[in-house]
Amino acid sequence: MIKENYHPQLIETECQQKWDNDNTYAVREDETKEKFYCLAMFPYPSGSLHVGHIRNYTIGDVIGRYQRLHQKNVLQPMGWDAFGLPAENAAIQHGVSPKNWTNENIAIMREHLKKLGFAYDWDREINTSQSDYYRWEQWLFIKMYEMGLVYRKNAIVNWDPADQTVLANEQVVDGKGWRSGATIEQREITQWFIKITAYAEELITDLDKLDWPDQVKIMQRNWIGRSHGCNVIFDVPNENTSLDVFTTRVDTLLGATYLAISPNHVLAQQAAKHNPDIQTFIKACQTTKVAEADMATMEKKGINSGFTAVHPISKATVPIWIANYVLSDYGSGAVMAVPGHDQRDFDFARKYNLPIKTVIKDKNDSADSQKLPLLLDGILINSGDFDGLDSAEARRVMADYLVKNNHGSPTIHYRLHDWGVSRQRYWGTPIPFIYCQQCGIVPVPEEQLPVVLPDNVNVKDKLLPLSDIDSFYKVDCPRCGKLARRETDTFDTFIESSWYYARFASYDQHKKILDQRVDYWLPVDQYIGGVEHAVLHLLYARFFNKVLRDLGLIHTDEPFKRLLTQGMVLKDGSKMSKSKGNTVSPMALIEEYGADTLRFFSIFTAPPEQSLEWSDSGVEGAYRFLNRVWKFAFDHQQILPYDHKPDWSKTSAPIKKSRCVIYSLLKQASDDLKKLQLNTVASACMKLLNELQTLANGAQKETEQLADYHYLISDGLRILLIILQPITPHISDYLWQNIGYQQHYGNQSWPKIDTKALEQDNIALIVQVNGKLRSKITVPANADNAIIENAAKADEKVKKYLQNKQVVKIIIVPKRLVNIVIRD
RNA sequence: GCCCGGGUGGCGAAAUUGGUAGACGCAAGGGACUUAAAAUCCCUCGGUUCUCACGAACCGUGCCGGUUCGACUCCGGCCCCGGGCACCA
Numbered sequence: 033m034i035k036e037n038y039h040p041q042l043i044e045t046e047c048q049q050k051w052d053n054d055n056t057y058a059v060r061e062d063e064t065k066e067k068f069y070c071l072a073m074f075p076y077p078s079g080s081l082h083v084g085h086i087r088n089y090t091i092g093d094v095i096g097r098y099q100r101l102h103q104k105n106v107l108q109p110m111g112w113d114a115f116g117l118p119a120e121n122a123a124i125q126h127g128v129s130p131k132n133w134t135n136e137n138i139a140i141m142r143e144h145l146k147k148l149g150f151a152y153d154w155d156r157e158i159n160t161s162q163s164d165y166y167r168w169e170q171w172l173f174i175k176m177y178e179m180g181l182v183y184r185k186n187a188i189v190n191w192d193p194a195d196q197t198v199l200a201n202e203q204v205v206d207g208k209g210w211r212s213g214a215t216i217e218q219r220e221i222t223q224w225f226i227k228i229t230a231y232a233e234e235l236i237t238d239l240d241k242l243d244w245p246d247q248v249k250i251m252q253r254n255w256i257g258r259s260h261g262c263n264v265i266f267d268v269p270n271e272n273t274s275l276d277v278f279t280t281r282v283d284t285l286l287g288a289t290y291l292a293i294s295p296n297h298v299l300a301q302q303a304a305k306h307n308p309d310i311q312t313f314i315k316a317c318q319t320t321k322v323a324e325a326d327m328a329t330m331e332k333k334g335i336n337s338g339f340t341a342v343h344p345i346s347k348a349t350v351p352i353w354i355a356n357y358v359l360s361d362y363g364s365g366a367v368m369a370v371p372g373h374d375q376r377d378f379d380f381a382r383k384y385n386l387p388i389k390t391v392i393k394d395k396n397d398s399a400d401s402q403k404l405p406l407l408l409d410g411i412l413i414n415s416g417d418f419d420g421l422d423s424a425e426a427r428r429v430m431a432d433y434l435v436k437n438n439h440g441s442p443t444i445h446y447r448l449h450d451w452g453v454s455r456q457r458y459w460g461t462p463i464p465f466i467y468c469q470q471c472g473i474v475p476v477p478e479e480q481l482p483v484v485l486p487d488n489v490n491v492k493d494k495l496l497p498l499s500d501i502d503s504f505y506k507v508d509c510p511r512c513g514k515l516a517r518r519e520t521d522t523f524d525t526f527i528e529s530s531w532y533y534a535r536f537a538s539y540d541q542h543k544k545i546l547d548q549r550v551d552y553w554l555p556v557d558q559y560i561g562g563v564e565h566a567v568l569h570l571l572y573a574r575f576f577n578k579v580l581r582d583l584g585l586i587h588t589d590e591p592f593k594r595l596l597t598q599g600m601v602l603k604d605g606s607k608m609s610k611s612k613g614n615t616v617s618p619m620a621l622i623e624e625y626g627a628d629t630l631r632f633f634s635i636f637t638a639p640p641e642q643s644l645e646w647s648d649s650g651v652e653g654a655y656r657f658l659n660r661v662w663k664f665a666f667d668h669q670q671i672l673p674y675d676h677k678p679d680w681s682k683t684s685a686p687i688k689k690s691r692c693v694i695y696s697l698l699k700q701a702s703d704d705l706k707k708l709q710l711n712t713v714a715s716a717c718m719k720l721l722n723e724l725q726t727l728a729n730g731a732q733k734e735t736e737q738l739a740d741y742h743y744l745i746s747d748g749l750r751i752l753l754i755i756l757q758p759i760t761p762h763i764s765d766y767l768w769q770n771i772g773y774q775q776h777y778g779n780q781s782w783p784k785i786d787t788k789a790l791e792q793d794n795i796a797l798i799v800q801v802n803g804k805l806r807s808k809i810t811v812p813a814n815a816d817n818a819i820i821e822n823a824a825k826a827d828e829k830v831k832k833y834l835q836n837k838q839v840v841k842i843i844i845v846p847k848r849l850v851n852i853v854i855r856d
Numbered sequence: 857g858c859c860c861g862g863g864u865g866g867c868g869a870a871a872u873u874g875g876u877a878g879a880c881g882c883a884a885g886g887g888a889c890u891u892a893a894a895a896u897c898c899c900u901c902g903g904u905u906c907u908c909a910c911g912a913a914c915c916g917u918g919c920c921g922g923u924u925c926g927a928c929u930c931c932g933g934c935c936c937c938g939g940g941c942a943c944c945a
Binding site for chain 2: 245246247250251254255257259261277278279280281292332355356357358359362363366367368369370374376377445446447563566567636637638639642643644645647649650652653654656657659663699700703711712714715716717718719722796798800802803804805808840841842843845848849851852853
């Protein structure tokens with residue numbers, strides 16, 4: 033029996049305690065059951081749960097619980113992406129240690145998440161700031177070092193002056209730090225790099241295997257930026273060297289009238305030695321190079337280096353210019369310039385009076401009528417033996433020619449850069465390396481792992497660098513035993529989130545990073561998170577997965593089979609933020625309405641991928657609905673569950689119709705869940721309750737077939753409670769247990785669609801005349817076209833339109849419509 | 857500039873992928889219950905016009921055109937909004 037009023041706070045607490053005590057959502061590998069790994073991106077423990085989290089985790093929970101209702105072995109783990117800057121800032125501001133601050137936040141957020149009733153296996157909880165997690169990260173980094181995937185390099189890096197640290201390219205947005213928003217400076221620093229470029233090709237081709245939103249795949253494809261082309265070697269005989277240039281248009285090679293090199297190029301530096309003008313120019317380039325956005329609009333400038341190169345085919349002498357538009361970190365920092373067929377080269381050549389040569393003519397146009405520069409493919413001219421070839425063919429033929437003459441080869445270039453992972457921060461994973469005067473760079477031996485982050489730090493005004501802690505950085509060299517210095521940078525925190533999904537499968541394994549359980553669980557069947565990670569986390573994790581695979585630790589190519597990117601939560605049309613003061617407090621809402629209301633609202637209001645506009649009255653609407661569900665169950669509990677199965681062939685038409693509606697809604701909800709179109713699943717629940725209400729009203733008026741009514745009410749409520757279960761598990765479980773369904777049917781499982789219920793004796797068709805809706809008719813479901821045609825023509829409303837007209841043809845779409853085409 | 861998404865009532869959105877546009881909900885208005893309020897329940901709710909009325913006609917999915925018996929859906933050309941990339945050779 034249940035009480036009359038819906039008290040979400042009481043029933044939710046009761047349900048959650050029960051789940052906790054029974055460890056309902058803890059899972060183990062079970063080869064007899066199909067597994068489903070459902071993962072939502074783990075949070076940074078900021079200390080409070082915001083509505084974006086709630087949306088994200090509710091979507092994940094709906095998907096996970098839906099799979100569970102299909103008897104799958106569902107893993108839904110949760111953890112904490114616990115390293116990061118805010119902990120250090122809090123330490124400075126509040127005088128707490130980053131560790132304590134983080135752990136307190138985790139404790140609070142764990143309680144908050146539990147109040148939402150997510151079906152997590154809490155046994156597997158991961159905290160990335162604990163050494164039993166990051167020790168394996170250190171281990172893995174050393175393995176990658178041994179594989180040749182890790183190196184140290186002196187490089188010009190993105191320096192965030194606010195956070196006082198280096199950022200990866202992916203973390204620089206519009207020339208500003210992704211977290212701090214400070215304008216990024218260029219600095220030269222020695223730091224650790226991971227060779228993600230070694231996997232560029234696979235990272236791009238394997239995108240085809242993924243069931244991910246196109247938008248995300250396209251963004252990754254662009255980010256990796258593969259271009260097919262050719263390397264061409266220009267000899268520089270006077271300097272006894274040569275220049276390697278990359279071009280995608282080798283067919284225009286004979287049009288190359290000069291070469292351009294970046295101001296950072298070795299040859300440029302050399303040219304500057306004895307030429308003060310060049311020195312000034314290079315210096316000017318370096319100071320103007322600030323934000324990338326400015327660079328696009330910057331004026332193209334250059335200076336003659338004085339060096340010349342030999343054209344590999346024509347053997348002509350071409351000048352080498354130093355130009356500010358040549359990127360030093362793409363290709364070799366040198367390009368061949370073809371002013372006749374490239375806008376930028378054209379502008380440059382005009383400015384500095386360099387020769388312009390046309391080597392391609394339009395297929396349809398005469399050579400003299402064309403406007404320069406001609407950018408498209410065409411037919412080769414002025415290219416000696418290659419004249420007459422079309423561009424595509426010429427690219428192949430000329431590449432062959434260059435290969436034969438040792439002056440080039442076909443090449444693929446990527447825009448992707450290696451990943452700089454050193455951060456000059458305290459609160460992160462220590463990089464497990466030691467610098468010894470004698471032995472050089474020495475990895476920390478495996479038995480000495482983990483390199484533990486010291487937590488007895490003194491909180492100072494500014495920074496908490498490990499380089500201040502003698503006891504940390506002063507170590508004996510593992511090789512020679514002499515005093516050496518430990519690396520004091522820590523890892524980019526994106527490394528922790530690059531492999532946590534795998535660790536969830538081996539969470540309690542203390543002897544190795546991963547064990548064979550990953551073969552059962554991986555890959556993640558459904559991953560859920562924000563689009564903002566399209567080229568950061570989602571690319572890094574794919575890369576780590578491939579490295580783990582190549583180490584033989586896992587056996588899947590990709591970590592996340594299917595991806596759902598959920599939209600933002602907005603209020604008054606803009607993103608919720610503390611600074612705008614438009615935030616809502618999820619915990620206060622749970623106090624007032626209960627978690628189920630919040631969950632229902634966030635599923636119902638918008639499709640998962642779209643942004644969701646927060647609305648207080650919308651939350652109340654969800655609450656009203658759950659109250660109605662409760663009230664309906666209360667009002668009918670005497671007859672529930674009803675155990676007389678009607679003879680459907682004898683039951684009345686309204687009951688049959690209701691039954692059809694109920695099962696159609698079940699079908700719709702099932703189909704929509706497969707498509708992850710969750711908002712319409714919620715609306716199906718509402719429609720279902722409306723239909724049950726109609727049935728209940730009918731039962732009051734008519735007493736003839738009361739048993740049939742009662743059976744259908746009982747069956748319909750059973751279906752409703754199960755469809756609701758993934759969205760609002762508390763109310764659903766509670767009613768299931770307390771109004772007798774549990775005893776009668778056992779545990780909930782997704783209802784079978786009774787296809788007979790979907791069949792109707794009569795069906796309604798619309799009648800169109802010349803494509804315009806004119807009437808509706810009802811015909812027997814098995815009526816043939818002749819009967820339908822006659823019924824349509826006989827309809828009073830339709831007749832009006834047919835008078836004095838000639839029927840040209842009649843189109844019948846089965847179960848849908850009749851369209852009568854007429855003419856005067 | 858290039859590459860992706862989107863434009864549907866007052867609002868959030870739906871439409872079985874070419875077949876009743878606006879389901880479901882929110883807001884609003886009206887009514888019932890109540891001494892009153894809240895809660896709850898019932899009705900109306902894209903626009904214009906005609907009709908005392910039952911009702912009917914036309915228009916309507918950013919704009920213009922096309923294909924089709926039939927277009928929110930497909931094609932061509934524009935206009936806005938959001939996102940990504942941007943001297944990438």
